[in-house]
Amino acid sequence: MQAGFLCIEAGLTRSKNNINVAAKNLVDFFTGTLVFFFVGYGVMYGPSFGGYVGTPGNFLVEDDLFQHAFFFFQLMFATTAVTIISGAIAERVRFKSYIIIAIVVSAIIYPVFGHWVWAGLETGETLGWLGRMGFKDFAGGTVVHSIGGWVALALLLIIGPRIGRFDKNEDGSIQTINGSNLPFASLGVLLLLFGWFGFNGGSLLTLDAHVMEVIINTILGGCGGFIAIVLISSLREEYVSVYSIFNGILVGLVAITPGADVVSHPAAVVIGVVGGVLMLGCTNLLNYYQIDDAIGAIPVHLAGGVWGTLAVALFGDSELLATGLNFQSQLMVQSLGVVVAAFWGFVPSYLVFSLINRLFPMRVTPEQEEIGLNVAEHDASTELISFLSLLDYQVNSGDLSLRSPVEPFTEVGQIASRYNGVMDRLEDK
Amino acid sequence: MQAGFLCIEAGLTRSKNNINVAAKNLVDFFTGTLVFFFVGYGVMYGPSFGGYVGTPGNFLVEDDLFQHAFFFFQLMFATTAVTIISGAIAERVRFKSYIIIAIVVSAIIYPVFGHWVWAGLETGETLGWLGRMGFKDFAGGTVVHSIGGWVALALLLIIGPRIGRFDKNEDGSIQTINGSNLPFASLGVLLLLFGWFGFNGGSLLTLDAHVMEVIINTILGGCGGFIAIVLISSLREEYVSVYSIFNGILVGLVAITPGADVVSHPAAVVIGVVGGVLMLGCTNLLNYYQIDDAIGAIPVHLAGGVWGTLAVALFGDSELLATGLNFQSQLMVQSLGVVVAAFWGFVPSYLVFSLINRLFPMRVTPEQEEIGLNVAEHDASTELISFLSLLDYQVNSGDLSLRSPVEPFTEVGQIASRYNGVMDRLEDK
């Protein structure tokens, strides 16, 4: 899952930031793991205080295979929630601020809400207050994806859009910022799909007869999102945007996540299709309000998670749901969960991160943003940057004949060498 | 498997088309899944009409784990057959034509032939007419790889080679078109190897004692193809082409696919070696007839599949084959299957797609092909393209001093900025 997000996020961001983005995906996984192991897991699954919060700490019992497997599985969910955020706010946040965000989310925000819904899951006795009311979220549409999306939204409002993102082109259209490597991002979509099989299939917590039905529902959800994008593009007679195909597939996968175990195969396709439409709408809404979500995390994870959570009530087989609620009550409980997630995911994040931002500004300086975070945050020079330094030197010295310092060891060095040759000839003439 | 093909195909095609190629790998998977789920699976494994064709529709029974797992596994085969085609005809086909191809292949061409060989596989009672004659194709050397190859050949004859592909260089050699990202393609080869373990290992349909022997045969087949290329290159005292290494490994894997369960380990190596030699021969043949297979799908999948299917009779242990046929009869049945696949894979495809091509031309215009499908089909601009637009503006306006519209937000924007600086200095002088 992390590998998939890494490819997508690094592929959809600009080459001047892609090293930073890729590194952040390692950072959130390893920071999140440490924090979730020592704190978050206890908050989520430790002894519960009335279904509202667990006890921080590490409660893994030695030699208990199931418990360790359950922890490992839950860890993957927790780090996914963090990664969703990193994608949305990419290309402008300080590296160290990002570590703070990962700590806060995996220690508190994610596991507290998780406790409300899933506490007791590992023993089969539901403890969380939302869970006890009959709120169903099979594999984290709300717990993981929406919560991640709401935190991302709060952060986006605090830090603001990337420089130039909403500048108007001459024809009045909005500037688009193009990804550096879309084939890499495509690989990421397939890796995510593969990871999703594990998430949704594994959420049964046992290899029972339904595991393959859940996995097939997962693919069909993705198919629904995909087909929605292709059909809408065809109707509008416009280009089929690759970016939309990615996010169409992903929103379909998110939307099927909360109910993959309780809906029929055709319903899975429908849920994906509606998810695709909502994703496009949400994207337009963000553009309208000039909220700059670098990889579309909010249209995909927030919108998809909300819709999928409601779809559990709309399409779920009540026998399989086994909450004892009728259609209307189930829908109300699902809606309640969605609203609670919105408050918990957005309000405390907005307050805490606003405060942190005032004390330690989260955003890099405009100069750093312009140079790109690869260089500004990691001094991660590339061959190209070496070449740029050479040109800089020429410009500053004004001496074009001074073309000796060619670094002959790289492909770019070889371009530079030929470039110098052409310059010489030009001067001769 | 899809992830592997995506890497290979996007890595071996040019950067102006690589987004389009990567997107197509998503498209064939998700289009193919929908079509195979609702139509193709029934055609292949639905109630049979005399062993000739199954009944379209979805016959998955709820709560049946094995059936759903079987469907999932078969789905992976079906989408692989489609992907093989996409690689061969890359860099020149309209995006929407490609969707039509994916539909036709996964609804009709692939599952009908599959029915002939594998119908009844899930119950153990062979129903297809070829299968009943004793035709053995363990994991799809003919059913998946050859059929994909034949359809690809038909399409290549219809749409013709890429512009400039068979232009002669000054020394009389043929133009080569270089891939954009060979390390990415290398990753694809390893991902495919990994996928192949699943395909061949899973084709036993049970975790029996032979699963690891099959997997070891699979690797050894790849080793054989690999070693053939290295030895031939050494004997000819020429460069070891990376492209040949890729295809040598892959053809070895294809060749061992139909008989991985019935041949000995040393035989697996031999089958791979012969596959490697045939692949080189087939590549030369395609060049001779000016058939432009962008990633070598025909030498790898068609030639490898044909050879591997015959090798089942040549090297297979008759006890393990359990067809009751003697050596000669088995060889004849295998040959018959190969010939039938050629007819079924090639003739109807050629007719159907020729007709479609007349009504809705499959090929992009020469202008679109020159610009590249990234832009022409998806409007997928990249940083580089933004820079090109700037240069275009300079050329058209003739005003070199007009260098202001530098997009400072990308690495390329930074090059542009330095480039402008150098230009200024040049003008000063």
Add this chain to the structure above:
Amino acid sequence: MQAGFLCIEAGLTRSKNNINVAAKNLVDFFTGTLVFFFVGYGVMYGPSFGGYVGTPGNFLVEDDLFQHAFFFFQLMFATTAVTIISGAIAERVRFKSYIIIAIVVSAIIYPVFGHWVWAGLETGETLGWLGRMGFKDFAGGTVVHSIGGWVALALLLIIGPRIGRFDKNEDGSIQTINGSNLPFASLGVLLLLFGWFGFNGGSLLTLDAHVMEVIINTILGGCGGFIAIVLISSLREEYVSVYSIFNGILVGLVAITPGADVVSHPAAVVIGVVGGVLMLGCTNLLNYYQIDDAIGAIPVHLAGGVWGTLAVALFGDSELLATGLNFQSQLMVQSLGVVVAAFWGFVPSYLVFSLINRLFPMRVTPEQEEIGLNVAEHDASTELISFLSLLDYQVNSGDLSLRSPVEPFTEVGQIASRYNGVMDRLEDK
């Protein structure tokens, strides 16, 4: 695992060599597999001569699932040892010399030492002389990683650093050589992590109750290495180098490898942290002695393996170790194993490869190194190289007006075309 190494090595080397590096990762896997299958496996696990060496040959018994699975698993270890070496000596070794190295290591050096430690592992009866003394190396910290590291060190001393690697910059600092694709390398780190789950989890050779504890220890080791790098960077108030993050994570994973089954979760973090510190120290040491390890294989695999092997005695639960040794004796046996690995990994390699190097020079010529191995070894031209040829032509002919041979089929061809346009305008002025 191979896929992970491929991404890391190709991503951390320069674009003029990255195809060569990626191809080598295929070569060592497929060469190593053939050699290990027919020779090395027997040397390691064949009938033992007094615990010192096994009998070369292939001793897999048909229909024995466990034995074939065990071979497959051991094969992955063997090819990993070879791959470690390939990374260290990247960017300067002849392709064919590299094949020879792969053969020698997977036929003799790796399996002989492996025999000393692990012979008898598959039956539970320890046969190797080091193993019988109580030397513990759970998943190959010494057997795989250190041995690979020592051979790499021997080769680095024989072939010397890359041209220009230790040239001083004007400010006295050492030249750094930047990788071509760090996001690709980041993906590699995650793929390796995933592979490591299989290596360490699988090393129990059975799905027993501890498999998940081992896997969680593995992640926590990586977390330890990661956190060490972040803290040290923060204390020094400098950039967080992405390269260090990669190697910090990896050294943590290596360090936990020999004892993942016998240490507690917090100890796993500590082992990782110490590993991270040692990695940084070892990197400085290599720079001081001007030993040019292209991807940091020695700091990561050699230093990490040595430390992790000693840590087994320092942190291991003696009951779980079950060697019957007290703390001091265990520490001495672990130290003995480390020293023996140093001798066996370094001395014979140094002698054999020195001899081979005298007969068939392993290193490419300086000209080839400058052009890059992509072109020099594989004639693997890329779009960029085609463009360079054009510029060369202009320089040599001195005729700037002669700008016609634009290859219009690639993105670079399109740059060339615009470049020509600008040149025309310039001449006009």
